[in-house]
Amino acid sequence: MRIAFIALLCCVWLQGHAQPAVQWKTLKQAEVAFGCTNCLWDGDSILFSNETDTVRFYPGRRRASVNGYTIWLNVLPEGNVSNGDWRLGAIDLDFIKLGILTATNGEPKQLHVMLDPGHGGVDGGAQSKAPLVFSEKHLTLDLARLVGARLEEAGMKVTYTRTNDVAIALDDRSGAARKAKADIFVSIHANFSPNALSTGTETFVINPAGYPGTPEGSRARGFQIGNANDYLNTLLGYSIQSRLVEMDAKAPDRGLKRQSFFVLRETSCPAVLVEIGFLSNPSELLKMLEPEWMDTCADSIAEGIFDYASKVDALNVAVREKRNREFEQKKAKVEKEKLAAAEKIAKVIPVADTNSTTVVQVEQPEPDAPATNTVEKAVIEVKPVIEEKPAEKIQPAATNASPESIFDFYSTK
Numbered sequence: 001m002r003i004a005f006i007a008l009l010c011c012v013w014l015q016g017h018a019q020p021a022v023q024w025k026t027l028k029q030a031e032v033a034f035g036c037t038n039c040l041w042d043g044d045s046i047l048f049s050n051e052t053d054t055v056r057f058y059p060g061r062r063r064a065s066v067n068g069y070t071i072w073l074n075v076l077p078e079g080n081v082s083n084g085d086w087r088l089g090a091i092d093l094d095f096i097k098l099g100i101l102t103a104t105n106g107e108p109k110q111l112h113v114m115l116d117p118g119h120g121g122v123d124g125g126a127q128s129k130a131p132l133v134f135s136e137k138h139l140t141l142d143l144a145r146l147v148g149a150r151l152e153e154a155g156m157k158v159t160y161t162r163t164n165d166v167a168i169a170l171d172d173r174s175g176a177a178r179k180a181k182a183d184i185f186v187s188i189h190a191n192f193s194p195n196a197l198s199t200g201t202e203t204f205v206i207n208p209a210g211y212p213g214t215p216e217g218s219r220a221r222g223f224q225i226g227n228a229n230d231y232l233n234t235l236l237g238y239s240i241q242s243r244l245v246e247m248d249a250k251a252p253d254r255g256l257k258r259q260s261f262f263v264l265r266e267t268s269c270p271a272v273l274v275e276i277g278f279l280s281n282p283s284e285l286l287k288m289l290e291p292e293w294m295d296t297c298a299d300s301i302a303e304g305i306f307d308y309a310s311k312v313d314a315l316n317v318a319v320r321e322k323r324n325r326e327f328e329q330k331k332a333k334v335e336k337e338k339l340a341a342a343e344k345i346a347k348v349i350p351v352a353d354t355n356s357t358t359v360v361q362v363e364q365p366e367p368d369a370p371a372t373n374t375v376e377k378a379v380i381e382v383k384p385v386i387e388e389k390p391a392e393k394i395q396p397a398a399t400n401a402s403p404e405s406i407f408d409f410y411s412t413k
Contacts, residue, residue: 022075023090030088033097041081053101057088062214063255064092066100069242070255072214074207091208099234102318103311111309112157114182116263117144118189121167126192128279132286136190136279137165139288143276144188146298151305174266184236184308185271186301187263190288191278199281200252203241204273205233206265207258214257224265231319232270235311240272240304247300251277251284274301 031039034048034055041047048055056065059081062073075089117140119125125136141162148158159180161173177185191198207213208230209223226233237256245253254275264271276297277284287293 024078024087025090025093027081027084027086030093033093034101039081046081046086055096055101059086064096066096066238067242069238069245070253071096071100071238072255072257074211074258091211095231095234098318098322099231099315100238103235103315105310106313108154108306108309109183109312110155110157111183111305111312112159112181113148113151113305114159114161114177114180114185114269115144115148116161116173116185116187117141118187119167120162120165123167126190126279128282128285132282134279134285134289136192139190139276139279140188141165143294143298143301146294147186147188147301150298150302154302154306156305156309170262171266173263174268177267177269177271182269184305185263185267185269186240186305187261187271187273188301189273189275191275192280193278194280196280196282198278199284200254201241201244201247201277202254202257202275203237203244204257204259204261204264204275205237205271206230206260211258213259215259218259221260221265224260225268226260226265226271228268229270231315232312233264233272235315236270236305236308237272239307239311240274240301243300243304243307244274244276244297247296 025033027039030048031037034053035050036048039046039048045056045058054065054067057073057077058064059077062076064071064073073089073092074095075092077086077088079085079087117137119135119137119140121137123137125140127136128134141164144160145163148160151158159176159182161176162168173187174185191202204214206224206226207218207220209227210220212218212220234256241253241256245251259273261273264273277288279285279288288297
């Protein structure tokens with residue numbers, strides 16, 4: 001009994017964590033999707049471009065770029081461009097085409113933004129090394145206040161998970177966004193690495209269900225609350241990361257990445273986690289502590305949110321249309337399968353002969369009518385004539401006889 005229970009738990013776990021079968025898009029399909037008549041292969045990367053957008057992929061790498069800004073793919077592309085068998089994961093083509101490139105600018109939507117300054121209280125977060133010791137929790141709170149002020153100036157509603165130096169549990173942060181019914185959730189952090197030379201900004205959104213995160217060794221998860229907003233997460237993350245990259249052309253663009261951090265997977269509205277720089281890098285730390293840099297960083301995050309606000313309605317329409325198309329395709333597939341099953345059953349079960357009913361015309365004079373006859377329709381049941389035969393003695397059936405039934409037929413298939 002115990003072994004069976006453990007086996008059942010293993011099955012449930014595997015169903016929730018197994019990576020789905022990868023669906024692929026060919027080189028030609030990618031060209032059509034990106035509106036490109038001919039891609040360019042330079043021996044190192046493959047470039048798709050049209051009048052407004054450029055998308056670049058690097059064979060053998062999950063790194064890619066959209067309009068010059070780095071993103072990380074969910075699936076490693078396969079094949080060789082020279083051989084013509086290069087292919088891209090359908091999920092990545094979908095996120096790029098729909099989540100980033102399809103959305104068009106409109107009037108910025110007035111959003112309710114939940115800002116989450118990382119860490120706080122006894123949880124100091126990352127900390128720089130001597131001689132200049134500085135805790136992440138102070139930097140994130142100062143920056144969140146600057147971002148909030150800019151959003152409020154633009155007429156947006158802003159709430160915070162914390163406004164002072166207190167510890168807030170992770171589930172309370174996600175819960176605060178749900179309780180406040182926020183439209184988006186932006187968690188602000190500073191990075192740390194054992195390598196003191198690490199530098200640059202990166203932005204995280206939750207990885208799709210069944211796919212591992214970007215960092216090496218990340219495991220895949222089943223569907224999480226945050227996956228309900230995969231397309232919106234992608235747009236929000238790309239909008240903020242691209243603005244942060246523009247802030248400092250000298251800083252490396254670490255890209256839009258995916259990871260199932262708690263606040264990303266448990267928050268019900270579109271959510272991102274921003275890493276503004278490395279406290280472990282002495283020169284980058286000094287830069288982050290400059291008031292001018294902090295103002296510029298706050299402007300960049302706010303501008304990214306404004307970019308998202310001007311595109312979110314168009315993206316919602318595009319996602320709704322996509323899901324309607326998928327629903328109709330699935331519906332048509334089910335109807336086709338039902339029809340095929342009915343035809344198969346019709347071939348197995350013979351149609352039985354039945355008595356027929358025939359319509360004939362009979363001439364009958366109408367009572368008290370003129371001499372002319374009227375033709376009336378009458379329904380006459382015509383039964384086949386059965387010649388009576390002497391009754392035959394019925395022999396009992398063999399005990400091992402088992403006529404094939406429709407259920408026997410399918411059970412052997």
